[in-house]
Amino acid sequence: MHVFPTLENIQVAHQRIQPFIHRTPIMKSTAINELAGCEIFFKCENFQKVGAFKARGAANAVAKLNEGQKRNGVATHSSGNHAAALARAASVAGIKSYIVMPSSAPQIKKKAVSSYGGEIIECEPNLLARETTLQQVVADTGAIFIPPYDYFDVIEGQATCALEMWEEGIPFDTIMAPVGGGGLLGGTALTSKYISPNTKVIGAEPKGADDAFRSFQARELIPMQSPNTIADGLLTSLGKLNFAIILEHVDDILTAGDVEIIEAMRLIYERMKIVVEPSCAVPLAALLKHKEQFQNQKVGIILSGGNVDLGKLPF
Amino acid sequence: MHVFPTLENIQVAHQRIQPFIHRTPIMKSTAINELAGCEIFFKCENFQKVGAFKARGAANAVAKLNEGQKRNGVATHSSGNHAAALARAASVAGIKSYIVMPSSAPQIKKKAVSSYGGEIIECEPNLLARETTLQQVVADTGAIFIPPYDYFDVIEGQATCALEMWEEGIPFDTIMAPVGGGGLLGGTALTSKYISPNTKVIGAEPKGADDAFRSFQARELIPMQSPNTIADGLLTSLGKLNFAIILEHVDDILTAGDVEIIEAMRLIYERMKIVVEPSCAVPLAALLKHKEQFQNQKVGIILSGGNVDLGKLPF
Numbered sequence: 001m002h003v004f005p006t007l008e009n010i011q012v013a014h015q016r017i018q019p020f021i022h023r024t025p026i027m028k029s030t031a032i033n034e035l036a037g038c039e040i041f042f043k044c045e046n047f048q049k050v051g052a053f054k055a056r057g058a059a060n061a062v063a064k065l066n067e068g069q070k071r072n073g074v075a076t077h078s079s080g081n082h083a084a085a086l087a088r089a090a091s092v093a094g095i096k097s098y099i100v101m102p103s104s105a106p107q108i109k110k111k112a113v114s115s116y117g118g119e120i121i122e123c124e125p126n127l128l129a130r131e132t133t134l135q136q137v138v139a140d141t142g143a144i145f146i147p148p149y150d151y152f153d154v155i156e157g158q159a160t161c162a163l164e165m166w167e168e169g170i171p172f173d174t175i176m177a178p179v180g181g182g183g184l185l186g187g188t189a190l191t192s193k194y195i196s197p198n199t200k201v202i203g204a205e206p207k208g209a210d211d212a213f214r215s216f217q218a219r220e221l222i223p224m225q226s227p228n229t230i231a232d233g234l235l236t237s238l239g240k241l242n243f244a245i246i247l248e249h250v251d252d253i254l255t256a257g258d259v260e261i262i263e264a265m266r267l268i269y270e271r272m273k274i275v276v277e278p279s280c281a282v283p284l285a286a287l288l289k290h291k292e293q294f295q296n297q298k299v300g301i302i303l304s305g306g307n308v309d310l311g312k313l314p315f
Numbered sequence: 316m317h318v319f320p321t322l323e324n325i326q327v328a329h330q331r332i333q334p335f336i337h338r339t340p341i342m343k344s345t346a347i348n349e350l351a352g353c354e355i356f357f358k359c360e361n362f363q364k365v366g367a368f369k370a371r372g373a374a375n376a377v378a379k380l381n382e383g384q385k386r387n388g389v390a391t392h393s394s395g396n397h398a399a400a401l402a403r404a405a406s407v408a409g410i411k412s413y414i415v416m417p418s419s420a421p422q423i424k425k426k427a428v429s430s431y432g433g434e435i436i437e438c439e440p441n442l443l444a445r446e447t448t449l450q451q452v453v454a455d456t457g458a459i460f461i462p463p464y465d466y467f468d469v470i471e472g473q474a475t476c477a478l479e480m481w482e483e484g485i486p487f488d489t490i491m492a493p494v495g496g497g498g499l500l501g502g503t504a505l506t507s508k509y510i511s512p513n514t515k516v517i518g519a520e521p522k523g524a525d526d527a528f529r530s531f532q533a534r535e536l537i538p539m540q541s542p543n544t545i546a547d548g549l550l551t552s553l554g555k556l557n558f559a560i561i562l563e564h565v566d567d568i569l570t571a572g573d574v575e576i577i578e579a580m581r582l583i584y585e586r587m588k589i590v591v592e593p594s595c596a597v598p599l600a601a602l603l604k605h606k607e608q609f610q611n612q613k614v615g616i617i618l619s620g621g622n623v624d625l626g627k628l629p630f
Contacts, residue, residue, distance in 0.1 A: 025340065027362075047342075108585070269590050269625055270423070270590075270625065272362075273361045273362055273366060273590040274589050274590060275585075275590060276588075306588035310581065310584055310585065310628065311630055313628065315625050
């Protein structure tokens with residue numbers, strides 16, 4: 001039995017990370033609302049520090065370390081945004097960071113880690129390689145491992161995003177977030193169910209990496225074998241703590257295919273004039289695919305990040 | 316001797332168009348400020364209705380027509396954003412619009428005009444063809460011609476953008492806007508000099524279409540012969556009324572080459588996570604090229620629009 005972060009924990013985390021993050025705006029698009037048949041409030045975490053919501057969880061986890069824990073720095077493995085987020089959180093705290101990244105990670109995400117002074121250790125693009133490489137780094141350096149999602153301090157930080165959404169006073173019928181490891185979705189579900197138990201919380205996942213969808217249906221954790229999707233931020237399998245939260249607090253998980261994800265992504269660029277990464281477009285893709293479920297609702301969608309190789313846009 | 320729109324005219328225009336436009340946000344980027352050595356406030360007209368500041372001028376010009384003038388609709392020629400803006404303003408007012416567009420105009424801009432119910436008449440991509448085609452349309456339909464920039468009602472509308480910037484209470488040392496026909500730069504100069512005579516107003520122009528730069532130096536209007544630049548919104552020559560305002564109220568015009576424009580554009584995408592069209596990146600390109608002039612200043616930059624063919628991004 002886990003003790004999940006409480007609403008008070010999340011509120012305190014929000015105060016704690018305040019100096020290190022942006023309060024991101026909520027944007028709307030008349031054209032997209034007409035297309036969807038509902039009123040969508042996009043929480044723009046693509047404008048967040050390091051270009052993704054991950055700045056929240058990393059900032060919270062680092063800020064909670066004591067001086068002794070900080071001495072040898074922090075380490076993690078990540079396909080990208082958590083990597084940059086932890087490198088930045090460490091840099092702001094004046095400590096070292098070691099980042100294990102798959103060799104396939106987008107160049108822009110590697111560049112971001114380096115720009116924050118993070119030390120990159122490359123590995124093969126699979127979970128086993130990541131984990132063994134990370135163990136070695138931790139053994140060699142004595143750094144503290146800050147997991148990308150399966151970690152309450154990180155979940156607590158990601159939960160502050162929904163807190164800001166609720167502070168706007170909008171009576172959301174539904175809140176949607178993408179799900180990869182489940183840090184954002186788990187945090188969003190905790191905050192939202194504490195504040196508004198009747199609001200539906202829905203995860204959105206690419207069809208090509210649908211372990212959360214299948215795990216949620218089966219009510220047991222089914223790890224992803226060979227994920228294949230353009231949504232490179234959502235390749236990881238669901239974490240254990242995240243799954244526990246999701247089982248208890250998430251109402252549904254919807255999926256969308258890559259063609260639908262690219263279409264939603266293009267819609268966001270064309271109609272909202274903002275830059276998002278493919279993973280970020282998954283909730284809108286899932287909503288449009290299942291739009292009959294959302295008619296006339298007020299829907300909050302977290303746009304998770306904007307770190308994309310501009311030379312490789314899928315349109 | 317022309318009588319330019321007064322500050323009161325501009326304030327009344329702002330009230331008049333209020334229901335038809337967005338009050339766009341001002342955004343900042345720590346990374347770009349560090350690169351530039353000054354503090355830049357980006358006024359995001361890429362988030363404006365129809366994706367460009369042109370919504371302001373068109374809305375103002377149409378709203379000022381009397382019922383008799385509205386009867387046969389409105390007409391114009393434009394390479395793009397004024398076209399969509401006028402089609403939308405007409406549609407909102409329940410009247411017809413006829414839009415003469417060069418055959419080379421980006422597909423996305425033609426699509427936008429159609430989506431607002433504007434009737435497109437294509438012509439060769441040169442000023443003479445535009446003007447003769449337009450004359451024919453006006454003769455055939457009895458529509459009222461709303462010029463894209465050389466027209467006080469339009470300039471008055473564009474001037475409301477700077478008005479919103481000044482309402483934020485920021486003591487700008489410099490305000491920059493791109494210059495093509497001069498509607499935005501002229502309007503920005505009027506508003507800014509009325510409110511803060513000591514603030515420098517600087518136009519930014521692509522090197523490949525530098526008629527405003529050369530006209531400003533020569534203090535006489537030198538039309539552009541064969542413009543050649545990626546900044547497709549700034550191909551037109553400076554208007555007469557616009558030039559009169561610019562001579563009196565603009566402090567300088569700076570230019571930037573296409574390589575610099577593309578670099579600035581990429582910086583805006585990568586660092587600010589927003590979509591802008593090439594023309595929109597010209598002021599930042601010019602500022603970065605001449606950055607020694609702006610050290611430690613507070614600089615307002617108008618991001619003019621975000622209508623770009625995403626399949627043809629120059630990176």
